[in-house]
Amino acid sequence: MIYNFDLDYVVDTIKKNCARTVGLQFPDGFKRKAIEISREIESRTDSRVIISANSCFGACDIDTRLLESVDLLFHFGHAEIPNIRVKNVIFIEVESDIDLLPVLKKAVKVVSGSTGLISTVQFVHKLYDVQQYLGEHDIHSTVSSGDTRIAYPGLVLGCNFSAVPDCDEYLYIGTGNFHALGVSLVTRKTVWIADPLINEIRRPDADKVLRQRCAAIERSLDAQSVGIIVSTKIGQCRRDLAYDLRYMAEEHDLDAHILMMDMITPETLLPYDLDVYVNTACPRIAIDDAALFPAPMLTPVEFEIVIGERRWEDLVFDEIL
Numbered sequence: 231m232i233y234n235f236d237l238d239y240v241v242d243t244i245k246k247n248c249a250r251t252v253g254l255q256f257p258d259g260f261k262r263k264a265i266e267i268s269r270e271i272e273s274r275t276d277s278r279v280i281i282s283a284n285s286c287f288g289a290c291d292i293d294t295r296l297l298e299s300v301d302l303l304f305h306f307g308h309a310e311i312p313n314i315r316v317k318n319v320i321f322i323e324v325e326s327d328i329d330l331l332p333v334l335k336k337a338v339k340v341v342s343g344s345t346g347l348i349s350t351v352q353f354v355h356k357l358y359d360v361q362q363y364l365g366e367h368d369i370h371s372t373v374s375s376g377d378t379r380i381a382y383p384g385l386v387l388g389c390n391f392s393a394v395p396d397c398d399e400y401l402y403i404g405t406g407n408f409h410a411l412g413v414s415l416v417t418r419k420t421v422w423i424a425d426p427l428i429n430e431i432r433r434p435d436a437d438k439v440l441r442q443r444c445a446a447i448e449r450s451l452d453a454q455s456v457g458i459i460v461s462t463k464i465g466q467c468r469r470d471l472a473y474d475l476r477y478m479a480e481e482h483d484l485d486a487h488i489l490m491m492d493m494i495t496p497e498t499l500l501p502y503d504l505d506v507y508v509n510t511a512c513p514r515i516a517i518d519d520a521a522l523f524p525a526p527m528l529t530p531v532e533f534e535i536v537i538g539e540r541r542w543e544d545l546v547f548d549e550i551l
């Protein structure tokens with residue numbers, strides 16, 4: 231087994247709480263396990279299970295509608311965001327027990343200098359072991375705590391890099407490029423991805439993303455109308471920021487509108503036909519899916535540059551704190 235869904239704990243918790251109805255929520259990568267886990271829970275308890283088939287992009291994305299219909303909601307695959315506690319929601323982090331040694335043997339051949347260690351919740355519990363291994367190879371590394379949005383030292387979210395220490399370079403333990411790319415954009419330093427699933431060391435391409443962001447800002451300079459997007463997702467909703475941006479836009483004679491929505495997709499924006507969109511929800515939507523949208527999709531910081539409220543050299547990555 232690579233991932234631990236902690237079903238004994240889930241079953242015990244259901245029994246202890248005498249829960250009759252239970253909700254299950256999984257990120258896309260784990261959704262294929264939902265039916266099997268639902269069957270097991272129903273066979274081992276007296277509860278009935280409802281599976282959330284909605285999006286589940288992060289711990290920020292709790293299915294609050296489903297929560298209204300169940301006694302307990304188990305949210306798999308993410309660590310709780312400490313400053314967003316919701317009653318009757320239980321996070322099952324789904325740690326990986328994959329052996330890191332093969333990929334660490336490759337990592338010690340590329341990392342040098344002082345190294346910041348970072349990861350996602352699937353591997354973050356192994357960072358101190360990684361630190362020890364690097365130390366045995368004369369590599370000094372650091373694991374740091376984050377702010378109140380971050381549950382564990384060394385944990386990074388795609389929207390929060392407060393646990394990234396000030397180091398010469400970084401070693402990210404995990405799969406995919408999503409989080410490492412964010413660290414690279416925030417720090418502008420070398421980030422190595424040690425991917426234990428495919429036993430590979432690689433680097434994210436931050437320069438390409440930076441070029442795309444500059445192009446999006448330039449394409450927005452003549453905009454007359456703007457849609458400021460606010461998410462209804464509990465951990466992505468920055469309503470006050472959206473109101474401030476609208477006020478700022480109007481001060482610069484732009485026709486500004488606030489659009490509130492759950493899923494931010496190219497299709498949901500098509501009817502509005504505005505010149506530019508500013509995304510106050512998950513910052514990664516403007517970064518990772520930008521090319522899909524019908525008009526430039528900016529982060530709030532980028533929009534401030536467009537309207538002249540911020541200098542180009544003060545462009546920083548948008549984070550939710």
Ligand code: SF4
Nearest residue numbers: 287288290388389512
């Ligand atoms: S806001 Fe985006 S990056 Fe942050 S936790 Fe949610 S899905 Fe992940």
